[in-house]
Amino acid sequence: MHHCHGCGAANEKGLRLKSFWDGDEAIAQWRAEPHHCGGTQENLNGGIIASLIDCHSLNLAIANAYRSAGRPIGSAPRIGYVTANLNVSYLKPTPLQEVIALRARIRKLEGRKAWVDCTLSAAGVVRATGEVLGVRVEWE
Amino acid sequence: MHHCHGCGAANEKGLRLKSFWDGDEAIAQWRAEPHHCGGTQENLNGGIIASLIDCHSLNLAIANAYRSAGRPIGSAPRIGYVTANLNVSYLKPTPLQEVIALRARIRKLEGRKAWVDCTLSAAGVVRATGEVLGVRVEWE
Numbered sequence: 001m002h003h004c005h006g007c008g009a010a011n012e013k014g015l016r017l018k019s020f021w022d023g024d025e026a027i028a029q030w031r032a033e034p035h036h037c038g039g040t041q042e043n044l045n046g047g048i049i050a051s052l053i054d055c056h057s058l059n060l061a062i063a064n065a066y067r068s069a070g071r072p073i074g075s076a077p078r079i080g081y082v083t084a085n086l087n088v089s090y091l092k093p094t095p096l097q098e099v100i101a102l103r104a105r106i107r108k109l110e111g112r113k114a115w116v117d118c119t120l121s122a123a124g125v126v127r128a129t130g131e132v133l134g135v136r137v138e139w140e
Numbered sequence: 141m142h143h144c145h146g147c148g149a150a151n152e153k154g155l156r157l158k159s160f161w162d163g164d165e166a167i168a169q170w171r172a173e174p175h176h177c178g179g180t181q182e183n184l185n186g187g188i189i190a191s192l193i194d195c196h197s198l199n200l201a202i203a204n205a206y207r208s209a210g211r212p213i214g215s216a217p218r219i220g221y222v223t224a225n226l227n228v229s230y231l232k233p234t235p236l237q238e239v240i241a242l243r244a245r246i247r248k249l250e251g252r253k254a255w256v257d258c259t260l261s262a263a264g265v266v267r268a269t270g271e272v273l274g275v276r277v278e279w280e
Contacts, residue, residue: 005176005185013175015187035153036145039220045145046223047155047191054187080179083186087227 006055017052019059019102026060028052028102037096044094049120052102053130054086057116060104061134064114081114081134088130098122112136146195157192159199159242166200168192168242177236184234189260193270194226196242197256201274204246204254221254221274228270238262252276 002010007017019028030052038045058081065079066072094100104118118130142150147157159168170192178185198221205219206212234240244258258270 003175003177003181004179006178006187008177011175011177013173033153035143035151037143037148037151038146039144039222041143045191046226047146047187047194050190050194050226050228051185051187054190082179082233083230085227085229086186086190087225088190089225090223093222 006051026104030100053118056102057104057118057132061114080137085133094127146191166244170240193258197244197258197272200244201254220277225273234267
């Protein structure tokens, strides 16, 4: 996970998204670089938005699994989630120069599956919403 | 569009995806770099997969709009498509070192909207499928 293009701290060319607890939800703030633009140079790329929503949502699912087990994040056996489905609705353009704010909430847990809802905002306005279905995996 | 993180030829830090006609469908081939990995260093990141499907699908919608108008791609007034919804299902892990093959097909056109279906394959196996809803925009 340390090398993940979206949220790996060790990936120098990645997005390096960091997620934090806020009650039972997860929040994150992120700043784009100029090369993260989309169809115009003023707006954030839709694929980057999808990446941020994907990683932030699964970060919450993973952190929640550790918390439910009463274990520190990253302790063995490692818990991960892989994305089965990612559905992003783009509501408004996302200005590249604003701070990007993410908020994720677990909608449902069932067996190994987690359904997470996520919003992506900039300048106080929700720009995109996402639904992520993650499937839990464990490894030593 | 030249600077788009997914498919802009002028974006040196972008993915630089190039799409081509294959009959009425669009095809593309793309190679990942090591920093495009996901939860493991062997597999392609899900956000990158979403980016590739998004850009490739809208590239087809744009090219199709120009072709239907009998005009060269990029001629004025410029035609673009912006993503309204992106839905990606991840079927199998996508090995990072394989050539990534994309194929997109227009499912429906209605007014300014285009629904595009896309598959992403590696080593001859479909790894992810996407549905993209794009909305047409024009500018001088």
